[in-house]
Amino acid sequence: MNQKKLHALIMLFSILTVVLVGLADTSRSVMQPAAALSVTAQLTNTNFRLRQNANLTGTITLGGLPANNLVVVVEVNQPHPYGAYSYRTLQVGNASLLWYANVSSIYLQDLNENPIDTIKAGSQMLVGMNVYNTQGSTITIYATTTIFDQSMVPIATNAWTSTVGAEMTVGSKFQMQVPSWASSGRALIVGTVYSNDPASGGVPYSPENDFYYCISRTQTGLFGIAQPSPASPQTTPGAYNDPIKISPTPTLGNYSVYVLAQSSPVTMASATTSFTVQSTTGIPPQASFAYYPPNPVANQTVSFDASSSTPEGYNDMLTRYDWNFGDGTPDYVQTGTPASPTASHTFTQVANYTVTLNVTNNEGLWCTTSKPINVGVGVGPTANFTWTPQQVVINGTVNFDASQSTPGSIGTLTNYSWNFADGTGIFNLTTPQISHVFTQTGNYTVTLTVTDSLSRTNSTSALVQVQNNTIKIYDLNHDGKINIIDISIVAKAFGTKPGDPLWNPVADVNGDGIVNIKDISLVARYFGQDP
DSSP, X not given: OXXXXXXXXXXXXXXXXXXXXXXXXXXXXXXXXXXXXXXXXXXXXXXXXTTOEEEEEEEEEETTEEOOSEEEEEEEEOSTTXXXXXXXXXXXXXXXXXXXXXXXXXXXXXXXXXXXXXXXXXXXXXXXXXXXXXXXXXXXXXXXXXXXXXXXXXXXXXXXXEEEOTTOEXXXXXXXXXXXXXXXXXXXXXXXXXXXXXXXXXXXXXXXXXXXXXXXXXXXBOOOOOOOOXXXXXXXXXXXXXXXXXXXXXXXXXXXXXXXXXXXXXXXXXXXXXXXXXXXOSOOOBOOOEEESSSOBTTOEEEEEOTTOBOOSTTOOEEEEEEEOSSSSOOEEEXXXXXXXXXXXXXXXXXXXXXXXXXXXXXXXXXXEEEEEEEBXXXXXXXOOEEEOSSEETTOEEEEEOTTOBXXXXXXXXXXXXXXXXXXXXXXXSSSEEEEEOOSOEEXXXXXXXXXXXXXXXXXXXXXXXXXXXXXXXXXXOSSOOSHHHHHHHHHTTTOOXXXXXXXXXXXXXXXXXXXXXXXXXXXXXXXXXX
């Protein structure tokens, strides 16, 4: 082999070596594992008592750097055997996971399955949730619903499993009682979907869905509670937080917290922590109350409800409610084990009052709270009346009707006082109808005064013109003719007596107290004649 060929072979070998080494390096780069995701879970303390905030925080890193655009699942479980306390699926940044399902709806019903969005504290309701499978194949889901009160204390949690067909919807509902201690106001329900219980290896199948409702101290119903925009994702990369509120009547013992962070279908990390809820004594109660209606008037019964007051100490109870209504009346005191939290009171004068509640628990500890209450004059009754026939003549019967009078904001109408201004005096009745006969021509100012059950009055007047024309009783509508209209008036009231809904005294032509064939015959006898 000559020198040139040898040199060429050496050069070719060198080039092949470089290429192979480069390919080997590339292969090693492709095969390197993805950056690791890690998450931590810390609590502000490890021991808590009722109503405290066990704030959960943590860091999330990907390859050692603050992670973003992911979800963090938080599952809190009560001491065995009481089950889950709450479920949340929190978003940090804009998570772009492949969601297998979505919570299509959350709804509330009363026990008769009527839709509601407001529930009275202490009452029971049905909580429903529907889940839609977005995939083209059947999946198995683990769905959860966590119900919070206005201060974000979990008051109930429900979990259920189901198989859902491709692009199908499945639902479930359960019955629960809203505790009497639940904070009133707009509250939150959170629906979540997982492949399984997160603490048992489940992963999120759907972002959580929020539904707002209202806890009331006075009523249950459907009142159109506004649904605000969904909560924004947490925006700080590499960090999350979830305030865990402790119930005022908690289960004592050790609570476990499971946290799962997920940034892709295969990139996940988990962490656990725990805290203890301790028995407490020597803590004073918390006094709280609401009243209804919110704008009462004088002499109206006002309902007071202190069921939002709490004994605070573990296993304590409120044994005394002392109400001072601020109007000089004696305190209203209720005692018992436990005592009743409701009361009612009537303020007799228009004024601003300060109502004070003092609650005492079985340890003898107490707490006081006060609220102003503005008692107004309210809307009084309104008098109104009509009469028939409109064309009134001497000696003709005129029927006056005050049924359109209204009692106002409260109370009922108890008296109708009529003055016909013709010297016949004042007529006081408890019913709204009266008949009257004017015996002289002229213009008469008829006045009606109505009185309600709170002794409030209102008056109205109208001018009645009485014509100088004597008519036959058979011209029932006083139009100067005896025709089919008069017969139809009798026919409409046929078979009625005083007190019947269709009774018309004008149709009782012969005055025997019943509209019958005799009255029709009398009108028919003069049919077509001028009065």
